[in-house]
Amino acid sequence: MPDPNSDRSSRIDTPPHQGDSPERIIRVSTLARVEGEGALTIRLCNDRVEEVQLRIFEAPRYFEAFLRGRHMQEVPDLTARICGICPVAYQMSSCHALEQLAGIEVSGPLRELRRLLYCGEWIESHTLHIYLLHAPDFLGYESALAMAQDRPEYAALVRNGLQLKKAGNAIISLLGGRAIHPINVRVGGFYHVPSKKELKQLGEELKGAHDLARQTVRWAASLDFPAFEHDYEFVALRHQAEYPMNEGRLVSSRGLNIAMGEFPKHFEEYQVPYSNAYQCRRKNGGAYYVGPLARWNLNFDRVPASIRQVADETGITWPCRNPYVSIIARSLEVLYAVEEAIRIITTYEMPDSPAMPYQPCAGQGAWITEAPRGILYHGYETDASGIIRQASIIPPTSQNQLQMEGDLLRIAPQLVNLSEQEAALRAEKVIRNYDPCISCATHFLKLRVERR
Numbered sequence: 001m002p003d004p005n006s007d008r009s010s011r012i013d014t015p016p017h018q019g020d021s022p023e024r025i026i027r028v029s030t031l032a033r034v035e036g037e038g039a040l041t042i043r044l045c046n047d048r049v050e051e052v053q054l055r056i057f058e059a060p061r062y063f064e065a066f067l068r069g070r071h072m073q074e075v076p077d078l079t080a081r082i083c084g085i086c087p088v089a090y091q092m093s094s095c096h097a098l099e100q101l102a103g104i105e106v107s108g109p110l111r112e113l114r115r116l117l118y119c120g121e122w123i124e125s126h127t128l129h130i131y132l133l134h135a136p137d138f139l140g141y142e143s144a145l146a147m148a149q150d151r152p153e154y155a156a157l158v159r160n161g162l163q164l165k166k167a168g169n170a171i172i173s174l175l176g177g178r179a180i181h182p183i184n185v186r187v188g189g190f191y192h193v194p195s196k197k198e199l200k201q202l203g204e205e206l207k208g209a210h211d212l213a214r215q216t217v218r219w220a221a222s223l224d225f226p227a228f229e230h231d232y233e234f235v236a237l238r239h240q241a242e243y244p245m246n247e248g249r250l251v252s253s254r255g256l257n258i259a260m261g262e263f264p265k266h267f268e269e270y271q272v273p274y275s276n277a278y279q280c281r282r283k284n285g286g287a288y289y290v291g292p293l294a295r296w297n298l299n300f301d302r303v304p305a306s307i308r309q310v311a312d313e314t315g316i317t318w319p320c321r322n323p324y325v326s327i328i329a330r331s332l333e334v335l336y337a338v339e340e341a342i343r344i345i346t347t348y349e350m351p352d353s354p355a356m357p358y359q360p361c362a363g364q365g366a367w368i369t370e371a372p373r374g375i376l377y378h379g380y381e382t383d384a385s386g387i388i389r390q391a392s393i394i395p396p397t398s399q400n401q402l403q404m405e406g407d408l409l410r411i412a413p414q415l416v417n418l419s420e421q422e423a424a425l426r427a428e429k430v431i432r433n434y435d436p437c438i439s440c441a442t443h444f445l446k447l448r449v450e451r452r
Helices: 063-067 072-082 087-102 108-139 144-150 152-176 196-221 260-266 292-302 305-313 323-346 396-415 420-432
Strands: 023-028 038-045 048-056 235-238 249-252 267-270 279-282 363-371 374-382 388-394 448-451
Touching (some): 038 396, 038 420, 048 396, 063 072, 063 388, 072 087, 072 374, 072 388, 087 108, 087 152, 087 374, 108 196, 108 323, 108 363, 144 152, 152 196, 152 323, 235 363, 249 260, 260 267, 260 363, 292 305, 292 323, 305 323, 374 396
Antiparallel strands (some): 023 038, 038 048, 235 249, 267 279, 363 374
């Protein structure tokens, strides 16, 4: 089978060998891009880690600048283009921020439909990562295709993943108008809402997905997880009554409990010289962890008893501080999203109008929703005509970057005496635990270990 790392967009630069120097470098200069472009350098000297750099060098796309001068009504369609895998998250964060600015609160059936739409995104995004990107790392294969071709039971796993992803896409297609970059979302609600009959048909499709989701949790729990616990600061939304998607306060495992709009007071973006992407940290300088493992650790008491029972059956003690176990947290969120989608569909009543009216106005608004990969912050300032004057968007991958570098720092000494291929797999798995956008490539990293 051809080497998937031989993609012409991937390139390794090999530094010249310099005698018996004690320095050792693990380096990749370019990796194949699907959801981003990045590189990694781990520099060791005398078996001691001197430097870890996770470099994201995809050309800046300037979405915040593109939004300036646009009417607030245009924002959901523009922000949906930021990501092809989690466009709903960008739409929801932008809509809520602008609705807060305009002084309206979407409630009732429209609120439920938004939650249903988010369920679809969690299902399709999580299952893509679990089965097609992360499973090969645990099972020792170069790709999901190689895994499926090798053993019938692994081919069945891949089919399960594709079937579950199809269910998530069906939800997004119905509510969003299409599965990728949905076009039916607007400030105040939707342009069109489904009928009860349309949702009932969707509910029938989800019945099979429920069984597959339960199987996914059991399969994920059967994997072997390296011992890699750390005292992370987990950060996520927490709602007073439900598992968080669109609403709640921002909390952490170290006592943070703030309103969403206070995010800039406690967190800061900053530029590092080796990456085009901003990183984000606590204002005390600390790294923090967002995403499914953080959400589950902080909110597992918000899911129905039936799902808590499935979580107990995994044998994992929650909260868990091992990032490799994030694959189980993702699978539990898939199961929750399927059950929540079925609940919403079963109780659905059509709203009187597809959207709430609002008046453009001058003001500021900020909101956070839970994208599949973690909290997604949007902040906007408008003039009296509703024209965007300032925009701030902080995605989950930016927020996890510093924490990912910390994990690479901790694992680096284990890579010293490994072969090039083994070192690559170890580093890949560390990064894939976070499901960053740049991990959408079949192989996140192609590494070369150079000993000097």
